[in-house]
Amino acid sequence: MAARTQQLAAALLFILGGVLSFPLSEDTQQTATCGYESCHATKSNMLNVHLVPHTHDDVGWLKTVDQYFYGDLNDIQHAGVQYILDSVVDQLLKNPDRRFIYVETAFFYRWWRQQSSSMQQTVKQLVNEGRLEFVNGGWCMSDEATTHYSAVIDQMTMGLRFLNETFGACGRPRVAWHIDPFGHAREHASMFAQMGYDGFFFGRLDYQDRTRRMIEKEQELLWRASDSLTPPMADLFTGILPNGYNPPEGFCWDQSCDDPPIRDDPDLEDYNVDDVVMRFIAAAKNQALVYKTNHIIMTMGSDFQYENANLWYKNLDKLIRYVNVLQTNGSKINVLYSTPSCYLQELHRANLTWALKTDDFFPYADDSHDLWTGYFTSRPALKRYERISNSNLQTCNQLEVLGGPASTKGPFGEGDSDTMKKAMAVAQHHDAVSGTEKQHVANDYAKRLAKGWQHCQVLVSNSLAALSGSTAERIYCDNLNISVCPLTESSKKFSVNVYNPLVRPVTWPVRLPVNGSAYAVSDANGKSVDCKVVPVSSVTRDVRKNRGSAVNELVFQVQAPPLGYSTYSVSLLQDGPPPASTKHRTPTAIQNKYLQVTFDPDTGLLSSLSNLETKQTVKLTQNFYWYNASDGNNSHSNQPSGAYIFRPNSSTPFIISKTAKTETVQTSVVQEVRQWFSPWASQVVRLYADSRALELEWTIGPIPIDDDLGKEVITRLDTSIETSEIFYTDSNGREVLQRKKDFRPTWRLRQSEPIAGNYYPINSRAFIKDDVDQLTVVTDRSQGGGSINNGSLEIMLHRRLLYDDVRGVGEPLNETSHIFPKGLVVRGRLLLSLERPPAAADTHRKLAQEVVLQPLLTFTNGELHPNTKLEFSGLQAALPPAVHLLTLSQWDKDLVLLRLEHQFQSWESKVNSQPVTVNLQKLFSTLEVLGASELNLSANQWKDDMTRYEWMAQTGADPLPKNSEASAAWEVTLKPMEIRTFLLRVSLR
Template structure:
């Protein structure tokens, strides 16, 4: 079924709009003429070459001259002076700043312009998000943040009707589905593959209906979609910004440079050429570009002249100020049959050899941090609800949730999580996320401590969050003799999660209540990453069973002994030229001693054994050539110099193995080189294989940029087909060297077959499926039958001339190169069983439990402690766990005291014989201590009642 359902439990939105705004305000032109909709606009990146603050204020002009505040300062008076003029604005992250600086008189003027439909908000998200590296949960959140801001500030007239994704580098089908469910009537974008565009121009298919879901019935996920002819720029010769080089319209015939007829003829020719690519007698021209209109008088003065002289020239053409929504409305009245598109717009290339597929992996550290920060945001929103009547706490004078929401909204920008900004801007994105989380953690500690102190007296310690648990670094746990582990599960179904806590063992014995536990030595790979930080020499491993939407706590105590006690009854052992096997109840994984590589995977329950060779390899990055100097690799572009990658190992990986005494976890360590490591784990009771990779610092002394991949080779007959997720939600079929809607002339056999992978990629034959799940966005492909690969890290020395102006050469904390660590999870099973497994596991990975610590355990003298001593705080906030096919996507409060609840059916149509069936959820009895007084269904963006919005019919 795979549908999203959103309700609000309280008051919400302005019910209906004034008739003067929206489509009622549109000029639809003249029926017998070519109608040219001139759209004044500015495209304001929320960070790219400069930070978001620098762009807003106009500072750091040595990089680029751009100041967003001056754009809005300049445009508003122009609109007020002439009722024929219009303007659209997009990025609410910028507009909200400007709005707060205005006086009451200006605010009233702006509200009037919005009511008249002359200042129109398009898209309305906090930013214009990327569509390749973003997860649907974060997309919904950032759009909601902006859309609800507009509704709260201006009412229903500010509700955007058109999505405006003019700059992202490829477009996902799930994004279209989300826009449709947010109530948008259409989408316009600027970038698509150059071959695709050429083909569409020939067959006049620049606009169509995009069917955004194979599971939702039409038209629920259908979205009218159009391609802007000029990207998002004006036609050649008609850029009138103060910084443009095109000639203005000089209309005094007494002067030598008079050029009215020349300008009219050139514009008419451009309009007729564009009209030849479209089906109706309406075309739209984007009159603006990056950070333009800071002196809007220059633009509007020349556009006024252009309109005047073209319309007077009797060319059977009429020009007028318009907006994308008015253009869309005109198309809706054109009585035209439109084609239907069912796939997506990946990968994107703007020229031969220039595939924008490198950014799927660029800046893996930032991509991982964005993913982690989203989890923090969801947990804080849930805890705010669950721990009522506690309120949001202030942090340095600002609401803590505003900090993290703003930071997460900015991080979804198409030059943020994409990894395509300058280094100092990427640092700023990460800093904002850290400060946002730090603000939230202050309120979270206070809220959680109040709850704990009411249950267990004598415990008023602050919660401690350890940011470096992934490299076994936590000052509290490695130095304290007694501490508490608090684990929160943000999913509305119970989960079991293995925790790995850094500890230091010398003369102490670790006691974890009475749970099964295991001590695992800190690996050589971790020590190489940690360097001189931390003193933990072991990880305490145990299984935490967590309630649905709730938390559990565990006491850890160190007992001093008279002599050194080692629980490491089985140490890490190096293996030389011997086969190695690890196994649990579900899987047996074999490694070839001669190659040092994984050799096979056996699914014990299904009786399936498949030879699986996994290796770590690297492509050498192209530096261009004399014929095409701009075709080298960079932050955006992936172009290997040769299609056959090089091995990361010098000969073969060094193998080591660890099997604990009670077999909670078994690990195989692979050292490919001094900068590439891997650990393959099997946990007791877990139906997946965990692969932890550590890459860096990537060496570049040989003057080659390197792009590191993890490749899996099997004997499955896949015939060039493979499957990737779309923003973590629906699955799309891919095929090597193939595009469903045009004949592909492949110029890059590797990069031209890469696709974004947000949560999983898989291959299968008629019976068996191999699935690889990841913890952050990466590029992936299947370049030969039975094979799949994921790019996990990249360090480059060249620049791809796409605007960022510097190499993607992250030097990391120590200056010698960024070290990145992440995880893949492997599933090998029958095709019919795999869907359920990868759906639920992807959900658990994305919304993994949040772990925090306290210094001391509660007093054992408190009444009830004796009964709780081994599991002393265990609470769920749902009356009963949700069924596995239903996911509580978001649960958060609103500014007016209500709650937004989003639940989704997360299985696709016919994906699973049982779990794809419809399911019923009672909202009335969903949450504990939760009384529903009223309930209304909203659009997915939470900014309008669904019953009040009627989308255009096509």
């Protein structure tokens, strides 16, 4: 295998520069015995107990990433990752039988860079011999409920690339390992399968599900993680670990543990070998009762353990020796050092059939009143900032490629995308974007994202200068959502550059804070653009405080070409008083050529939504409510709501107000009904002239806590749609899953929390439908939601809680800041569309994509240079609606990583759920594609080299033979939900 890899790398050297060739020498490659070949022998006639020494190192949680690495602030938590890796390497060298697995590349990368060359060679030898094995291998162990698939793929690619380039084939993990995330998404399993993993292990699942699986011996299963990809493309063997990720009770030998060591001197009074061995054998036999084979796995480690690895290994060595010596007396227990991949190999050799699963593992509960569904919404401001940062990073990556070498070293200095990539990768951790970290750690994640964006801004400015020919300074206004931009507030003439990261043209509304009362706007061709000035709302003025002074907003719609930009010129025509005051009565209706929205004049609330093209109307009322959070003083359970757990103290939410005060703005560009429900809850119902979606811009906070009760604030949409208690959510922004009230597909649910137990993660969209109507809600961040009543959809927007939920974070989710000392104010958007069910996917996929990857606005002051190129597209032509450009990123000097994605499921659209073919050589306008080779999804293996274990399911279709369709060299065909990854050699035209 190693020789074939070497030959392949050499063959690809001419095409691709050999970037993915393994960096080990040929001699080392031939002697490497890593992976499955390095596994210790097992015994077929015995119960084999696979001991897996491991540490679980959170990439931020109670301490920041830096504090965890260096071992700082041990008064919060004793943890120092650098010492763990130092100690483990030292102990592995003392006994060749010992094994250790490591997971989080973000930490290992830091440690590796601090080592001497001789230590690096020592570690490489340990990796080559399979004594130190990487599992999972992403930059972090990502959350699965609140992450977007594009960001997950990016962070996995970053971590796996480092391992690949540092250790070659022996650094490639065979197993995905998500032992701590709080529930598991189907899309994650699909991604792991497409990344080439042979199996997946996790520790947390619903306590009722686990009980059933233990009885039926279904704790190991085959997860069919896509209803569109042909099996086994998205099939993933999945194992549920027996003790979460901790050792069996009584067998923890870390400095943080209290269990007694093995005292094996028979002359000592406290000799305990016999007791330890008997207790261990009993634990092993009990565990074996709920698994199918004569192999079981035990995770020997936990959070930040092995800082003094000698404690663990000295006792594990003894445990193995003293248990196995009993085999001479007829014992059938065989204990060995192992890894997850070695354990997986034995399960595969068993050649059994496995239970099939096609749904996901949400929501997660660890007891009857303890539903981990609050974190779907926790820290909504951080969740939004992470999503914006992802959009900015994709734009940064694209412009680094399109602008060429001048992007990183240009007129504005040296810029880079790496800082932002690492910040975004860390933010995917299951205690980052999830919102389950301490406040100072959340602040650190946000600071990292802000620093990354500063580096990217230099790169973007350089790239746009190269593409446009203008070196005028570019201004970035990151607070437009609260109407703050010093340039537009003061300048009499400026330009707006609108960069579109999507591969089809977009029409996008622009709202700029201004102090004039009349402006002229012209597009790249000099054509006048309809624009209007509207007053800044009082709510926006309150939220922005003293950060801006604009009294008005200039509103117009822009059009941007695919993978390119368009430039708009803005000139002040009239200074002076603001435009005519708004109307304070509620309109009967607002409408454009696509939608009509009606209001109840007595309450000021929405009353219906109509699609004028399809001639359909649904009754629609929308309002804001809150659930009082449990404080833990309850007869059923002492569990309070907290960062992780959602536990309302009643199934009936409190309405904030039955009526809304309104103010109306009606222009040819935009129509708005501004609604005030209370001093801390307001909304703008907004309809742009050319939009097929209704926008609801909500502003919540500071949530009052004068009554000493935490509140969980929702918006609820009640409609005339007959849903039969069914609704639909996306999985990590990709495939759609059906949800049914008080129901789980794989076990009979005993529902004890009727609200929290029916909440699911919504990453980008959710919808309700019947045979006639489908109402889709597109979100601008990950949020929790449910359909508690027939025809209803509720989404949690903001949470403020006064008690810790006793899951480790140790502080209540009570966010404040120096700007909002009385409680955090959060603003966001929901987009509503109404369609006929068969055609609805065409609309909501497009809307969700535009929200996830929104245009980037940059500004220049004064007149543009006459020779400035005002419009540019990086594509020769727009791509079909079914095709999404997921990744365009610089890989090396003249190498580019490209991912093309089919964004429809096989059943979604009559038009767009068909295969689509793209020609790579006819893709880009400024890049000539000289060579291409296909990789797996995580870009750490050539696609042709990716071989995976195949597994047999007890039910369902057997895996089909691999597709061997031939196509022209440059023609790439995408089937529904397929992502194809390529490394391209390019040159600038």
